[in-house]
Amino acid sequence: MTRYVPPKQSRFGQILDVAILLLLTIGALYIPLWLGFAGSTLVGESPQNPTWESLGQNPVMVEQWNGLGFTDASAASEIISSRFNYSFSVIELLVMIVVVIGYYALILRFSEKEYRDVIDEKFNGQ
Amino acid sequence: MSQLNDTAIGAKVDAAVTASEKVGLLRVLGPAHVWALGVGIVLVGEYMGWNFAVGKGGAYAALIACWFAGLLYTCVAMIDSEVTSTVAAAGGQYTQAKHIIGPLMAFNVGLYLVFAYTMLEAANAITVGFLIDTVAAMTGHEGLDQRPFIILAIMFLAWLNYRGVLATLTFSLVITAVAFSAILVLFVATSPVFGDSPWRHADLVTDLPYGWLGVLAAMHFGLWFYLGIEGTTQAAEEVRSPARALPFGTLAGIMTLLIAATLTWYVCVGLMPWEYLGQSGVPLFDAARLSGSMGLMVLLGIGTMFATLASANGCINDASRAWFAMGRDHYLPAWFGAVHPVYRTPYRSIIFLVPIALIFALGAPLDQVITFSILSGLLTYTFMPLNIILFRRKWPLDTIKRGYVHPFHPLPALALLCLCAVAFFAIFLGYGSQLVAMLSFYIVVSLWFHFRRYRYVHRAAQFTMPWPKPRGY
Known part of the structure; x- marks a missing residue:
């Protein structure tokens, strides 16, 4: 060897x-x-002239918002109203699956070839 | 004659490798340092970042993600403990991959580790800057420039790492203990034990705002509760008794984190509306603000600072060990494989990674940096089930003595693989383009390594464990 x-x-x-x-x-x-x-960007528009009630906040929530420095509803409106958009296309999902599996398949295949050389030289060459 | 020449060359190669490793890393660490390294890196996840899971799916989604991620990391800790108690060398999972799967996998795992930790270090530095800015604003100094604090934090910790591992991890041990105690104190002080409690769970915790899809999406940042615990293995070459200290430190670490994560969730969702919590930069500090106690506010401010510093400190330690190990094996230029003659640290790797951390800390948004770190971590966790299955197949239990044998094999490996698939989907929901960009990066560097870089690597010299020949070869 x-x-x-x-x-x-x-x-x-x-x-x-x-x-x-x-x-x-x-x-x-x-x-x-x-x-x-x-x-992932947050979407959604703040309502015009929002109130704590229109934003769906109960009195305890309002109290906590105040404690955090948001003394009026309009200041917190953007944070409360924005939402993530989780819609996705099946094709994009399939592409991701193929890329992930393909990546690991590529690595395992090349690694195996290299590993056999290492083992051959380490053990079979002695 | 030719065979004699080959043997002589082989002996020279072995001698050269031995000479380069003559000045080795110091074996000075105990189980407490291993615990501090693991928990120190991760605990910052309770102080910032985990709460983005609340934004992704609401309070209950974050709790479910916290527990499922806890399950994922329990599998990681069990698998890691078994393999590491046998492969006690710097580089952790990189060295495991090199001996069990092959060089290209090892190169990829080495890069996952370096990027996961370097990005986490950058995220920590960003948080240090943000926290100082927040405190400055609260004391009437608006518009503070965060950049000098970010640079100072990274440079100071790199210097500490340069000067020696014992001092570095003892520093981590102390500040991690303070940061963990701060969470316990906040929980106890705000609980009904001492009279009126500020917790308002009944009024603040809402239903799932995105339904069950939000629960899946929350898994993305749920990983942040524990990301980095696997870094304990990087200390393998510097602990006095790896077979005992590594499993003990790692498993004690994951138990600590499960407790800390659940307490953190409970306190925070009982004090803040989920919409705010989901976007907060420093949620535990905000929780302390809402408790109305100045003492708690100061304590959690210090806790946040200490947690970020301990994490960045551990990240520099781990990333540099992985980079160093790859240099020592010539996967990267051998120049990086040097150990400082006096301080016995991988000083060139430590210095080299500083500007990289700064580039990301000063130039990229926090959620992107966190996602980059999480993605690299997730790729490491996906490698682990493959690693343990091949490890048991190539070296069954009766062939190598292990310091720890994890139970119920292969159930933890299969559970880990399923949870990784869920986490990939969660990342895809918000950061699919980053996922594909990152995998494209790993595919390109894999081809570069296989077809170009690997020619500079000695073959047999990579296999350094005193193990018998693997079965099937």
């Missing part, structure tokens, strides 16, 4: 590898942000 001897990586190559990794990492978070795709 021939033992694998890796090539020596140049300093420039090492810096380049780290730079690529960093670029991809920052891109993964910031690209969805820049494109405006990231995050």
